[in-house]
Amino acid sequence: MSLHPxxxxFLDLAEQSQADGAGPFYxxxxxxxxxxFERTTVQLRWGAPADVQxxxxxCLARDGASLTLRLYRPxxxxxxxLPVLVYFHGGGYVVGSLDSHDGVCREFCARTPCAVLSVGYRLAPEHRFPTPLNDGADALAWLxxxxxxxxxxxxRVALGGDSAGATLATVLALQSALEPDALAITPCFQLLCYPVTDASASSPSTELFGEGxxxxxxxxEWFYRHYANEPADRLDWRFSPLLAPAHPRMAPAxxxxxxxxxxxxxxxAYARHLQAQGVSVEVIEYSALIHDFLRLQSVVPEIDEVYGQLSEALRAALYD
Known part of the structure; x- marks a missing residue:
C-alpha cells in the first residue's frame, strides 16, 4: 500500500525543518x-484524554541514581x-522522555482502561547499554x-513501548522467562510497537525506507553507536532480542x-522467531504508516483507530 497521503x-515539512535547524539527528x-525531539513533541500534540489522573x-536505581516515574490512572x-501497562518511551535510547510520550500513555490509560507506569529510564551516551534495561528492572521492583x-x-502487568522502548519491554519480558529471579514481576502480555530487534544486521526494509x-x-546507526559500549554489544540478545535463545515461556505479544x-x-522476523518458539503472537501491520505513528494523531486522524485496536487487545489481555 502507498504512503498515507x-x-x-508532513515528511516534506520535517525535512525542511531539519534543513532550517541543526540538521538530522546523525x-x-x-x-x-x-x-x-521535544520541540517536535509540542508541535505534534493532539487532544489526548485530559481527565486521566x-x-x-x-525510585532508586541499583547504582543509587534517582529515576523518575509517572503513574497514570483512569x-x-x-x-x-488496577492492572498495569509499564510503558517505555521510544527515542533510540538517546532522545525521548516522559513528556514526549505523555499523550501515548494517556490514550492507553483511558481507552483500556488500566494504570500506566511510564518509566523515565536514563539515556545514552551518558548511560550506555545495559543501564536503561537495569533502570527498567528497577522500576518493576518499585512497582x-x-x-x-x-x-x-x-x-496483571503488561510490558509495552515503542521503537527502542519496545525493545526494552521485550528484553525485560525475555529476562523474566530466561532468568525468572532477575525481575520482581512476571508480565502477562507484551505490547510492542515497531521495535528494534536486530541491531547487528541490515535488511531490505532498512535499504528501502532508510531515507525520507x-x-x-x-x-x-547514530543511535546504536551512542548506546553501545563497543560493537560487540550489538550481538548481545539484550541489545538485539532477535538473537536470543529459545524462550517458549514468554508472555503473549x-x-x-x-x-x-x-x-x-x-x-x-521477531514475530516469526517468537511464534517458532511457541509464543502466542499477533502481528498488526499498518501498511500506509511510518515509524513513530503513535505520536502522529494530529497528522493522521486515523491513528485514533489504531489506538482503539491496540487498546482492545490490551484490554483483552489484562481483563480476560
Missing amino acids: ELNA LSTPAQARDA CAAHE ATLSAQA AQQARAESLDIS YLLESQTL LIALAGHDPLLDEGR
Whole structure:
C-alpha cells in the first residue's frame, strides 16, 4: 500500500525543518537532538484524554541514581486493584522522555482502561547499554513494592513501548522467562510497537525506507553507536532480542508495525522467531504508516483507530 497521503506533506515539512535547524539527528549532538525531539513533541500534540489522573514518583536505581516515574490512572476510580501497562518511551535510547510520550500513555490509560507506569529510564551516551534495561528492572521492583499502597494488581502487568522502548519491554519480558529471579514481576502480555530487534544486521526494509521516511538508517546507526559500549554489544540478545535463545515461556505479544519503516523486516522476523518458539503472537501491520505513528494523531486522524485496536487487545489481555 502507498504512503498515507497526509504523511507526504508532513515528511516534506520535517525535512525542511531539519534543513532550517541543526540538521538530522546523525549530524547533531545528543543535546541538540533531544531539544529538537521535544520541540517536535509540542508541535505534534493532539487532544489526548485530559481527565486521566497523573502522579509523579521516584525510585532508586541499583547504582543509587534517582529515576523518575509517572503513574497514570483512569478518571473513573475503581474499587478493585488496577492492572498495569509499564510503558517505555521510544527515542533510540538517546532522545525521548516522559513528556514526549505523555499523550501515548494517556490514550492507553483511558481507552483500556488500566494504570500506566511510564518509566523515565536514563539515556545514552551518558548511560550506555545495559543501564536503561537495569533502570527498567528497577522500576518493576518499585512497582512490586508499591503495588498494594497504589492499589495496583501485579498479577496483571503488561510490558509495552515503542521503537527502542519496545525493545526494552521485550528484553525485560525475555529476562523474566530466561532468568525468572532477575525481575520482581512476571508480565502477562507484551505490547510492542515497531521495535528494534536486530541491531547487528541490515535488511531490505532498512535499504528501502532508510531515507525520507522520518527514521533514517544513518540515524539508526547514530543511535546504536551512542548506546553501545563497543560493537560487540550489538550481538548481545539484550541489545538485539532477535538473537536470543529459545524462550517458549514468554508472555503473549502484540507486535504493531509500520509499512514504511526501516524496522519493518526485523519486526516481522521477531514475530516469526517468537511464534517458532511457541509464543502466542499477533502481528498488526499498518501498511500506509511510518515509524513513530503513535505520536502522529494530529497528522493522521486515523491513528485514533489504531489506538482503539491496540487498546482492545490490551484490554483483552489484562481483563480476560
